[in-house]
Amino acid sequence: MAEETGSGSNKDGLRNTFSVAVFLCLVCSIVVSGLAVLLKPMQLLNKELDQKKNILRAAGLLAADSDIGSGGRTVEEMFADFTVRAVDLDTGEYTDAVNVDAYDPIRAASDSAVSTDLSAEEDIATLGRRENVSLVFIKTNDTGIDKVVIPVRGFGLWGTLYGYLALESDLSTIAGLGFYQHKETPGLGGEVDNPKWKQGWQGVQLYDDVGQPAVDLVKLRSPANSNAARFEVDALSGATFTTRGVKNLVNFWAGDLGFRPFIEKLKTQQMQASVGEHR
Ligand SMILES: Cc1cc2nc3c(=O)[nH]c(=O)nc-3n(C[C@H](O)[C@H](O)[C@H](O)COP(=O)(O)O)c2cc1C
Known part of the structure:
Protein backbone atom coordinates (compact mmCIF):
# COMPACT_ATOMS: atom_id res chain seq x y z
CA MET A 1 0.00 0.00 0.00
CA ASP A 81 -63.67 22.24 35.83
CA PHE A 82 -61.02 23.42 38.30
CA THR A 83 -60.06 26.98 39.15
CA VAL A 84 -56.45 27.49 40.16
CA ARG A 85 -55.90 30.22 42.74
CA ALA A 86 -52.91 31.50 44.68
CA VAL A 87 -53.38 31.67 48.44
CA ASP A 88 -51.46 33.64 51.05
CA LEU A 89 -50.90 30.88 53.59
CA ASP A 90 -50.57 33.28 56.56
CA THR A 91 -53.88 35.06 56.01
CA GLY A 92 -55.75 32.35 54.10
CA GLU A 93 -56.79 34.98 51.54
CA TYR A 94 -56.53 34.68 47.79
CA THR A 95 -53.72 36.75 46.37
CA ASP A 96 -52.82 38.12 42.95
CA ALA A 97 -49.19 38.56 43.99
CA VAL A 98 -48.12 35.70 41.73
CA ASN A 99 -49.05 34.47 38.28
CA VAL A 100 -50.62 31.05 38.93
CA ASP A 101 -49.64 29.75 35.48
CA ALA A 102 -45.95 30.25 36.14
CA TYR A 103 -45.72 30.06 39.93
CA ASP A 104 -43.85 27.19 41.57
CA PRO A 105 -44.50 27.02 45.34
CA ILE A 106 -41.70 24.50 45.88
CA ARG A 107 -39.15 26.77 44.24
CA ALA A 108 -40.51 29.72 46.24
CA ALA A 109 -39.83 27.81 49.46
CA SER A 110 -36.09 28.01 48.81
CA ASP A 111 -36.19 31.80 48.32
CA SER A 112 -35.90 33.52 51.69
CA ALA A 113 -37.61 36.66 50.29
CA VAL A 114 -40.90 34.81 49.70
CA SER A 115 -40.81 32.01 52.27
CA THR A 116 -40.74 31.56 56.02
CA ASP A 117 -38.17 29.77 58.12
CA LEU A 118 -39.79 27.08 60.27
CA SER A 119 -38.65 26.40 63.83
CA ALA A 120 -37.87 22.79 64.79
CA GLU A 121 -41.13 22.63 66.73
CA GLU A 122 -43.18 23.95 63.80
CA ASP A 123 -41.43 21.89 61.16
CA ILE A 124 -43.09 18.51 61.64
CA ALA A 125 -42.82 17.75 57.91
CA THR A 126 -39.06 18.57 57.82
CA LEU A 127 -39.35 21.28 55.18
CA GLY A 128 -36.89 23.83 56.53
CA ARG A 129 -38.79 26.71 54.92
CA ARG A 130 -42.40 27.15 53.84
CA GLU A 131 -43.46 29.27 50.87
CA ASN A 132 -45.64 32.26 51.79
CA VAL A 133 -47.94 31.72 48.82
CA SER A 134 -49.20 28.37 47.55
CA LEU A 135 -51.76 27.18 45.04
CA VAL A 136 -55.18 25.61 45.48
CA PHE A 137 -57.26 23.78 42.90
CA ILE A 138 -61.00 24.20 43.35
CA LYS A 139 -63.73 22.32 41.54
CA THR A 140 -67.17 23.81 41.78
CA ASN A 141 -70.59 22.56 40.76
CA ASP A 142 -74.13 24.03 40.78
CA THR A 143 -74.25 23.99 44.57
CA GLY A 144 -70.81 25.48 45.21
CA ILE A 145 -67.51 23.81 46.07
CA ASP A 146 -67.28 20.18 45.02
CA LYS A 147 -63.59 19.43 45.71
CA VAL A 148 -60.55 21.34 46.96
CA VAL A 149 -57.08 20.00 46.19
CA ILE A 150 -53.95 21.27 47.95
CA PRO A 151 -50.29 20.49 47.27
CA VAL A 152 -48.52 18.72 50.13
CA ARG A 153 -44.98 17.56 50.77
CA GLY A 154 -42.75 16.36 53.57
CA PHE A 155 -39.88 14.08 54.46
CA GLY A 156 -40.25 10.30 54.62
CA LEU A 157 -37.24 8.09 55.21
CA TRP A 158 -35.09 8.69 52.13
CA GLY A 159 -36.33 12.03 50.89
CA THR A 160 -39.24 14.37 50.40
CA LEU A 161 -42.59 13.02 49.23
CA TYR A 162 -44.52 15.38 46.92
CA GLY A 163 -48.24 15.00 46.38
CA TYR A 164 -51.77 16.34 46.48
CA LEU A 165 -54.46 16.04 49.11
CA ALA A 166 -58.08 16.38 48.02
CA LEU A 167 -61.00 17.37 50.23
CA GLU A 168 -64.70 16.85 49.72
CA SER A 169 -67.17 19.75 49.66
CA ASP A 170 -67.43 19.82 53.49
CA LEU A 171 -63.71 20.79 53.51
CA SER A 172 -63.02 18.25 56.23
CA THR A 173 -63.51 14.83 54.65
CA ILE A 174 -60.55 13.54 52.66
CA ALA A 175 -61.36 12.64 49.05
CA GLY A 176 -57.90 11.26 48.33
CA LEU A 177 -54.15 11.53 48.71
CA GLY A 178 -51.55 10.76 46.06
CA PHE A 179 -47.80 11.25 45.71
CA TYR A 180 -46.22 11.97 42.34
CA GLN A 181 -42.61 11.93 43.50
CA HIS A 182 -40.77 10.24 46.36
CA LYS A 183 -37.69 8.19 47.14
CA GLU A 184 -39.18 5.59 49.47
CA THR A 185 -38.29 1.91 49.01
CA PRO A 186 -40.57 -0.10 46.70
CA GLY A 187 -42.50 -2.63 48.79
CA LEU A 188 -41.87 -0.69 52.05
CA GLY A 189 -42.34 3.09 52.12
CA GLY A 190 -43.06 2.90 48.38
CA GLU A 191 -46.41 1.35 49.27
CA VAL A 192 -47.67 4.95 49.45
CA ASP A 193 -48.42 4.29 45.76
CA ASN A 194 -50.46 1.15 46.44
CA PRO A 195 -54.02 1.86 45.19
CA LYS A 196 -55.48 -0.25 48.01
CA TRP A 197 -53.70 1.80 50.69
CA LYS A 198 -54.61 5.03 48.94
CA GLN A 199 -58.26 3.99 48.94
CA GLY A 200 -58.09 3.90 52.74
CA TRP A 201 -57.81 7.70 52.80
CA GLN A 202 -61.21 8.26 51.24
CA GLY A 203 -63.77 9.40 53.80
CA VAL A 204 -61.21 9.95 56.59
CA GLN A 205 -61.71 13.14 58.60
CA LEU A 206 -58.87 15.65 58.30
CA TYR A 207 -60.05 17.87 61.16
CA ASP A 208 -61.36 17.06 64.61
CA ASP A 209 -64.40 18.74 66.16
CA VAL A 210 -62.43 21.87 67.11
CA GLY A 211 -60.91 22.19 63.65
CA GLN A 212 -57.43 20.84 64.44
CA PRO A 213 -55.69 18.49 61.96
CA ALA A 214 -56.16 15.02 63.42
CA VAL A 215 -55.16 12.38 60.86
CA ASP A 216 -53.53 9.36 62.46
CA LEU A 217 -51.76 6.43 60.80
CA VAL A 218 -52.13 3.39 63.02
CA LYS A 219 -51.00 -0.22 63.13
CA LEU A 220 -54.08 -1.19 65.11
CA ARG A 221 -57.38 0.37 64.13
CA SER A 222 -59.82 1.66 66.77
CA PRO A 223 -63.29 0.07 66.84
CA ALA A 224 -65.19 1.11 63.71
CA ASN A 225 -67.88 3.05 65.59
CA SER A 226 -65.43 4.95 67.82
CA ASN A 227 -64.62 8.64 67.39
CA ALA A 228 -60.91 7.90 66.89
CA ALA A 229 -61.65 5.64 63.89
CA ARG A 230 -62.85 8.67 61.89
CA PHE A 231 -59.28 10.00 61.66
CA GLU A 232 -57.44 6.74 61.13
CA VAL A 233 -55.60 5.32 58.12
CA ASP A 234 -53.61 2.06 58.10
CA ALA A 235 -49.88 2.45 58.79
CA LEU A 236 -47.55 1.07 56.09
CA SER A 237 -46.15 -2.21 57.36
CA GLY A 238 -42.35 -2.33 57.67
CA ALA A 239 -42.19 1.42 56.98
CA THR A 240 -42.53 3.24 60.27
CA PHE A 241 -40.51 6.22 59.08
CA THR A 242 -42.48 6.76 55.88
CA THR A 243 -45.71 6.29 57.82
CA ARG A 244 -44.70 8.95 60.34
CA GLY A 245 -43.59 11.24 57.52
CA VAL A 246 -46.95 10.94 55.72
CA LYS A 247 -48.94 11.57 58.90
CA ASN A 248 -46.80 14.61 59.71
CA LEU A 249 -46.92 16.12 56.24
CA VAL A 250 -50.69 15.77 55.97
CA ASN A 251 -51.21 17.35 59.37
CA PHE A 252 -48.65 20.08 58.65
CA TRP A 253 -50.34 21.23 55.43
CA ALA A 254 -53.77 20.94 57.04
CA GLY A 255 -52.56 23.03 59.98
CA ASP A 256 -52.06 26.68 60.91
CA LEU A 257 -48.80 26.98 58.96
CA GLY A 258 -50.37 25.27 55.96
CA PHE A 259 -53.85 25.69 54.50
CA ARG A 260 -55.93 25.81 57.70
CA PRO A 261 -56.46 29.60 57.62
CA PHE A 262 -57.66 29.29 54.00
CA ILE A 263 -59.89 26.29 54.69
CA GLU A 264 -61.41 28.00 57.74
CA LYS A 265 -62.21 31.04 55.57
CA LEU A 266 -63.83 28.84 52.92
CA LYS A 267 -65.90 27.07 55.58
CA THR A 268 -67.10 30.42 56.93
CA GLN A 269 -68.03 31.56 53.41
CA GLN A 270 -69.91 28.30 52.83
CA MET A 271 -71.80 28.74 56.10
CA GLN A 272 -72.71 32.36 55.28
CA ALA A 273 -73.88 31.31 51.81
CA SER A 274 -76.08 28.56 53.21
CA VAL A 275 -77.56 30.91 55.85
CA GLY A 276 -78.25 33.43 53.07
CA GLU A 277 -80.01 30.76 51.01
CA HIS A 278 -82.30 29.80 53.91
CA ARG A 279 -83.36 33.37 54.68
C1 LIG B 1 -33.03 -1.43 52.36
C2 LIG B 1 -34.04 -0.90 53.31
C3 LIG B 1 -34.99 -0.02 52.85
C4 LIG B 1 -35.95 0.51 53.73
N1 LIG B 1 -36.87 1.39 53.27
C5 LIG B 1 -37.77 1.94 54.13
C6 LIG B 1 -38.71 2.90 53.69
O1 LIG B 1 -38.81 3.26 52.51
N2 LIG B 1 -39.53 3.44 54.62
C7 LIG B 1 -39.49 3.09 55.93
O2 LIG B 1 -40.24 3.62 56.74
N3 LIG B 1 -38.63 2.14 56.35
C8 LIG B 1 -37.77 1.56 55.49
N4 LIG B 1 -36.90 0.63 55.92
C9 LIG B 1 -37.08 0.06 57.25
C10 LIG B 1 -36.66 0.92 58.35
O3 LIG B 1 -35.28 0.90 58.42
C11 LIG B 1 -37.29 0.37 59.66
O4 LIG B 1 -36.82 -0.89 59.88
C12 LIG B 1 -38.78 0.33 59.54
O5 LIG B 1 -39.25 1.60 59.28
C13 LIG B 1 -39.45 -0.21 60.81
O6 LIG B 1 -40.84 -0.34 60.50
P1 LIG B 1 -41.80 -1.35 61.32
O7 LIG B 1 -41.75 -0.88 62.76
O8 LIG B 1 -43.17 -1.17 60.71
O9 LIG B 1 -41.27 -2.73 61.12
C14 LIG B 1 -35.93 0.10 55.07
C15 LIG B 1 -34.97 -0.80 55.52
C16 LIG B 1 -34.03 -1.30 54.66
C17 LIG B 1 -33.02 -2.26 55.19
Whole structure:
Protein backbone atom coordinates (compact mmCIF):
# COMPACT_ATOMS: atom_id res chain seq x y z
CA MET A 1 0.00 0.00 0.00
CA ALA A 2 1.39 3.38 -1.02
CA GLU A 3 1.99 5.76 1.90
CA GLU A 4 1.32 9.48 1.51
CA THR A 5 4.25 11.47 2.70
CA GLY A 6 3.40 15.10 1.93
CA SER A 7 2.24 16.89 5.13
CA GLY A 8 -0.44 18.86 3.19
CA SER A 9 -2.15 15.75 1.78
CA ASN A 10 -1.81 13.35 4.75
CA LYS A 11 -5.43 12.57 5.69
CA ASP A 12 -4.35 10.57 8.77
CA GLY A 13 -2.15 13.38 10.01
CA LEU A 14 -2.63 14.79 13.49
CA ARG A 15 -4.01 18.10 12.25
CA ASN A 16 -6.69 16.47 10.08
CA THR A 17 -7.75 14.04 12.82
CA PHE A 18 -7.99 16.90 15.29
CA SER A 19 -10.01 19.08 12.86
CA VAL A 20 -12.48 16.27 12.16
CA ALA A 21 -12.88 15.58 15.88
CA VAL A 22 -13.50 19.29 16.64
CA PHE A 23 -15.95 19.55 13.72
CA LEU A 24 -17.88 16.47 14.89
CA CYS A 25 -18.02 17.77 18.46
CA LEU A 26 -19.31 21.09 17.21
CA VAL A 27 -22.00 19.50 15.03
CA CYS A 28 -23.09 17.17 17.84
CA SER A 29 -23.27 19.95 20.42
CA ILE A 30 -25.31 22.14 18.03
CA VAL A 31 -27.72 19.22 17.38
CA VAL A 32 -28.05 18.39 21.10
CA SER A 33 -28.55 22.01 22.21
CA GLY A 34 -30.95 22.61 19.31
CA LEU A 35 -33.02 19.60 20.31
CA ALA A 36 -33.00 20.62 23.97
CA VAL A 37 -34.30 24.09 23.04
CA LEU A 38 -36.86 22.65 20.59
CA LEU A 39 -38.14 20.02 23.02
CA LYS A 40 -38.29 22.32 26.07
CA PRO A 41 -41.86 23.58 25.40
CA MET A 42 -43.00 19.98 24.88
CA GLN A 43 -41.36 18.90 28.14
CA LEU A 44 -43.04 21.75 30.00
CA LEU A 45 -46.42 20.84 28.50
CA ASN A 46 -45.93 17.20 29.50
CA LYS A 47 -44.96 18.23 33.03
CA GLU A 48 -48.06 20.41 33.26
CA LEU A 49 -50.27 17.60 31.95
CA ASP A 50 -48.73 15.23 34.47
CA GLN A 51 -49.55 17.60 37.34
CA LYS A 52 -53.12 17.88 36.10
CA LYS A 53 -53.41 14.08 36.11
CA ASN A 54 -52.00 13.95 39.65
CA ILE A 55 -54.53 16.52 40.85
CA LEU A 56 -57.42 14.68 39.17
CA ARG A 57 -56.23 11.36 40.59
CA ALA A 58 -56.01 12.76 44.13
CA ALA A 59 -59.56 14.06 43.71
CA GLY A 60 -60.71 10.59 42.63
CA LEU A 61 -61.68 11.82 39.17
CA LEU A 62 -59.11 9.81 37.21
CA ALA A 63 -58.08 6.20 37.74
CA ALA A 64 -54.37 5.51 38.38
CA ASP A 65 -54.04 3.40 35.24
CA SER A 66 -56.02 5.63 32.89
CA ASP A 67 -55.68 8.95 31.10
CA ILE A 68 -59.40 9.19 30.36
CA GLY A 69 -62.09 10.02 32.90
CA SER A 70 -65.69 8.91 33.17
CA GLY A 71 -67.71 9.58 30.05
CA GLY A 72 -64.53 9.57 27.98
CA ARG A 73 -63.47 13.02 29.17
CA THR A 74 -59.83 13.98 28.61
CA VAL A 75 -57.53 15.28 31.32
CA GLU A 76 -57.73 18.80 29.88
CA GLU A 77 -61.54 18.68 29.79
CA MET A 78 -61.77 17.49 33.38
CA PHE A 79 -59.16 19.93 34.63
CA ALA A 80 -61.11 22.78 33.03
CA ASP A 81 -63.67 22.24 35.83
CA PHE A 82 -61.02 23.42 38.30
CA THR A 83 -60.06 26.98 39.15
CA VAL A 84 -56.45 27.49 40.16
CA ARG A 85 -55.90 30.22 42.74
CA ALA A 86 -52.91 31.50 44.68
CA VAL A 87 -53.38 31.67 48.44
CA ASP A 88 -51.46 33.64 51.05
CA LEU A 89 -50.90 30.88 53.59
CA ASP A 90 -50.57 33.28 56.56
CA THR A 91 -53.88 35.06 56.01
CA GLY A 92 -55.75 32.35 54.10
CA GLU A 93 -56.79 34.98 51.54
CA TYR A 94 -56.53 34.68 47.79
CA THR A 95 -53.72 36.75 46.37
CA ASP A 96 -52.82 38.12 42.95
CA ALA A 97 -49.19 38.56 43.99
CA VAL A 98 -48.12 35.70 41.73
CA ASN A 99 -49.05 34.47 38.28
CA VAL A 100 -50.62 31.05 38.93
CA ASP A 101 -49.64 29.75 35.48
CA ALA A 102 -45.95 30.25 36.14
CA TYR A 103 -45.72 30.06 39.93
CA ASP A 104 -43.85 27.19 41.57
CA PRO A 105 -44.50 27.02 45.34
CA ILE A 106 -41.70 24.50 45.88
CA ARG A 107 -39.15 26.77 44.24
CA ALA A 108 -40.51 29.72 46.24
CA ALA A 109 -39.83 27.81 49.46
CA SER A 110 -36.09 28.01 48.81
CA ASP A 111 -36.19 31.80 48.32
CA SER A 112 -35.90 33.52 51.69
CA ALA A 113 -37.61 36.66 50.29
CA VAL A 114 -40.90 34.81 49.70
CA SER A 115 -40.81 32.01 52.27
CA THR A 116 -40.74 31.56 56.02
CA ASP A 117 -38.17 29.77 58.12
CA LEU A 118 -39.79 27.08 60.27
CA SER A 119 -38.65 26.40 63.83
CA ALA A 120 -37.87 22.79 64.79
CA GLU A 121 -41.13 22.63 66.73
CA GLU A 122 -43.18 23.95 63.80
CA ASP A 123 -41.43 21.89 61.16
CA ILE A 124 -43.09 18.51 61.64
CA ALA A 125 -42.82 17.75 57.91
CA THR A 126 -39.06 18.57 57.82
CA LEU A 127 -39.35 21.28 55.18
CA GLY A 128 -36.89 23.83 56.53
CA ARG A 129 -38.79 26.71 54.92
CA ARG A 130 -42.40 27.15 53.84
CA GLU A 131 -43.46 29.27 50.87
CA ASN A 132 -45.64 32.26 51.79
CA VAL A 133 -47.94 31.72 48.82
CA SER A 134 -49.20 28.37 47.55
CA LEU A 135 -51.76 27.18 45.04
CA VAL A 136 -55.18 25.61 45.48
CA PHE A 137 -57.26 23.78 42.90
CA ILE A 138 -61.00 24.20 43.35
CA LYS A 139 -63.73 22.32 41.54
CA THR A 140 -67.17 23.81 41.78
CA ASN A 141 -70.59 22.56 40.76
CA ASP A 142 -74.13 24.03 40.78
CA THR A 143 -74.25 23.99 44.57
CA GLY A 144 -70.81 25.48 45.21
CA ILE A 145 -67.51 23.81 46.07
CA ASP A 146 -67.28 20.18 45.02
CA LYS A 147 -63.59 19.43 45.71
CA VAL A 148 -60.55 21.34 46.96
CA VAL A 149 -57.08 20.00 46.19
CA ILE A 150 -53.95 21.27 47.95
CA PRO A 151 -50.29 20.49 47.27
CA VAL A 152 -48.52 18.72 50.13
CA ARG A 153 -44.98 17.56 50.77
CA GLY A 154 -42.75 16.36 53.57
CA PHE A 155 -39.88 14.08 54.46
CA GLY A 156 -40.25 10.30 54.62
CA LEU A 157 -37.24 8.09 55.21
CA TRP A 158 -35.09 8.69 52.13
CA GLY A 159 -36.33 12.03 50.89
CA THR A 160 -39.24 14.37 50.40
CA LEU A 161 -42.59 13.02 49.23
CA TYR A 162 -44.52 15.38 46.92
CA GLY A 163 -48.24 15.00 46.38
CA TYR A 164 -51.77 16.34 46.48
CA LEU A 165 -54.46 16.04 49.11
CA ALA A 166 -58.08 16.38 48.02
CA LEU A 167 -61.00 17.37 50.23
CA GLU A 168 -64.70 16.85 49.72
CA SER A 169 -67.17 19.75 49.66
CA ASP A 170 -67.43 19.82 53.49
CA LEU A 171 -63.71 20.79 53.51
CA SER A 172 -63.02 18.25 56.23
CA THR A 173 -63.51 14.83 54.65
CA ILE A 174 -60.55 13.54 52.66
CA ALA A 175 -61.36 12.64 49.05
CA GLY A 176 -57.90 11.26 48.33
CA LEU A 177 -54.15 11.53 48.71
CA GLY A 178 -51.55 10.76 46.06
CA PHE A 179 -47.80 11.25 45.71
CA TYR A 180 -46.22 11.97 42.34
CA GLN A 181 -42.61 11.93 43.50
CA HIS A 182 -40.77 10.24 46.36
CA LYS A 183 -37.69 8.19 47.14
CA GLU A 184 -39.18 5.59 49.47
CA THR A 185 -38.29 1.91 49.01
CA PRO A 186 -40.57 -0.10 46.70
CA GLY A 187 -42.50 -2.63 48.79
CA LEU A 188 -41.87 -0.69 52.05
CA GLY A 189 -42.34 3.09 52.12
CA GLY A 190 -43.06 2.90 48.38
CA GLU A 191 -46.41 1.35 49.27
CA VAL A 192 -47.67 4.95 49.45
CA ASP A 193 -48.42 4.29 45.76
CA ASN A 194 -50.46 1.15 46.44
CA PRO A 195 -54.02 1.86 45.19
CA LYS A 196 -55.48 -0.25 48.01
CA TRP A 197 -53.70 1.80 50.69
CA LYS A 198 -54.61 5.03 48.94
CA GLN A 199 -58.26 3.99 48.94
CA GLY A 200 -58.09 3.90 52.74
CA TRP A 201 -57.81 7.70 52.80
CA GLN A 202 -61.21 8.26 51.24
CA GLY A 203 -63.77 9.40 53.80
CA VAL A 204 -61.21 9.95 56.59
CA GLN A 205 -61.71 13.14 58.60
CA LEU A 206 -58.87 15.65 58.30
CA TYR A 207 -60.05 17.87 61.16
CA ASP A 208 -61.36 17.06 64.61
CA ASP A 209 -64.40 18.74 66.16
CA VAL A 210 -62.43 21.87 67.11
CA GLY A 211 -60.91 22.19 63.65
CA GLN A 212 -57.43 20.84 64.44
CA PRO A 213 -55.69 18.49 61.96
CA ALA A 214 -56.16 15.02 63.42
CA VAL A 215 -55.16 12.38 60.86
CA ASP A 216 -53.53 9.36 62.46
CA LEU A 217 -51.76 6.43 60.80
CA VAL A 218 -52.13 3.39 63.02
CA LYS A 219 -51.00 -0.22 63.13
CA LEU A 220 -54.08 -1.19 65.11
CA ARG A 221 -57.38 0.37 64.13
CA SER A 222 -59.82 1.66 66.77
CA PRO A 223 -63.29 0.07 66.84
CA ALA A 224 -65.19 1.11 63.71
CA ASN A 225 -67.88 3.05 65.59
CA SER A 226 -65.43 4.95 67.82
CA ASN A 227 -64.62 8.64 67.39
CA ALA A 228 -60.91 7.90 66.89
CA ALA A 229 -61.65 5.64 63.89
CA ARG A 230 -62.85 8.67 61.89
CA PHE A 231 -59.28 10.00 61.66
CA GLU A 232 -57.44 6.74 61.13
CA VAL A 233 -55.60 5.32 58.12
CA ASP A 234 -53.61 2.06 58.10
CA ALA A 235 -49.88 2.45 58.79
CA LEU A 236 -47.55 1.07 56.09
CA SER A 237 -46.15 -2.21 57.36
CA GLY A 238 -42.35 -2.33 57.67
CA ALA A 239 -42.19 1.42 56.98
CA THR A 240 -42.53 3.24 60.27
CA PHE A 241 -40.51 6.22 59.08
CA THR A 242 -42.48 6.76 55.88
CA THR A 243 -45.71 6.29 57.82
CA ARG A 244 -44.70 8.95 60.34
CA GLY A 245 -43.59 11.24 57.52
CA VAL A 246 -46.95 10.94 55.72
CA LYS A 247 -48.94 11.57 58.90
CA ASN A 248 -46.80 14.61 59.71
CA LEU A 249 -46.92 16.12 56.24
CA VAL A 250 -50.69 15.77 55.97
CA ASN A 251 -51.21 17.35 59.37
CA PHE A 252 -48.65 20.08 58.65
CA TRP A 253 -50.34 21.23 55.43
CA ALA A 254 -53.77 20.94 57.04
CA GLY A 255 -52.56 23.03 59.98
CA ASP A 256 -52.06 26.68 60.91
CA LEU A 257 -48.80 26.98 58.96
CA GLY A 258 -50.37 25.27 55.96
CA PHE A 259 -53.85 25.69 54.50
CA ARG A 260 -55.93 25.81 57.70
CA PRO A 261 -56.46 29.60 57.62
CA PHE A 262 -57.66 29.29 54.00
CA ILE A 263 -59.89 26.29 54.69
CA GLU A 264 -61.41 28.00 57.74
CA LYS A 265 -62.21 31.04 55.57
CA LEU A 266 -63.83 28.84 52.92
CA LYS A 267 -65.90 27.07 55.58
CA THR A 268 -67.10 30.42 56.93
CA GLN A 269 -68.03 31.56 53.41
CA GLN A 270 -69.91 28.30 52.83
CA MET A 271 -71.80 28.74 56.10
CA GLN A 272 -72.71 32.36 55.28
CA ALA A 273 -73.88 31.31 51.81
CA SER A 274 -76.08 28.56 53.21
CA VAL A 275 -77.56 30.91 55.85
CA GLY A 276 -78.25 33.43 53.07
CA GLU A 277 -80.01 30.76 51.01
CA HIS A 278 -82.30 29.80 53.91
CA ARG A 279 -83.36 33.37 54.68
C1 LIG B 1 -33.03 -1.43 52.36
C2 LIG B 1 -34.04 -0.90 53.31
C3 LIG B 1 -34.99 -0.02 52.85
C4 LIG B 1 -35.95 0.51 53.73
N1 LIG B 1 -36.87 1.39 53.27
C5 LIG B 1 -37.77 1.94 54.13
C6 LIG B 1 -38.71 2.90 53.69
O1 LIG B 1 -38.81 3.26 52.51
N2 LIG B 1 -39.53 3.44 54.62
C7 LIG B 1 -39.49 3.09 55.93
O2 LIG B 1 -40.24 3.62 56.74
N3 LIG B 1 -38.63 2.14 56.35
C8 LIG B 1 -37.77 1.56 55.49
N4 LIG B 1 -36.90 0.63 55.92
C9 LIG B 1 -37.08 0.06 57.25
C10 LIG B 1 -36.66 0.92 58.35
O3 LIG B 1 -35.28 0.90 58.42
C11 LIG B 1 -37.29 0.37 59.66
O4 LIG B 1 -36.82 -0.89 59.88
C12 LIG B 1 -38.78 0.33 59.54
O5 LIG B 1 -39.25 1.60 59.28
C13 LIG B 1 -39.45 -0.21 60.81
O6 LIG B 1 -40.84 -0.34 60.50
P1 LIG B 1 -41.80 -1.35 61.32
O7 LIG B 1 -41.75 -0.88 62.76
O8 LIG B 1 -43.17 -1.17 60.71
O9 LIG B 1 -41.27 -2.73 61.12
C14 LIG B 1 -35.93 0.10 55.07
C15 LIG B 1 -34.97 -0.80 55.52
C16 LIG B 1 -34.03 -1.30 54.66
C17 LIG B 1 -33.02 -2.26 55.19
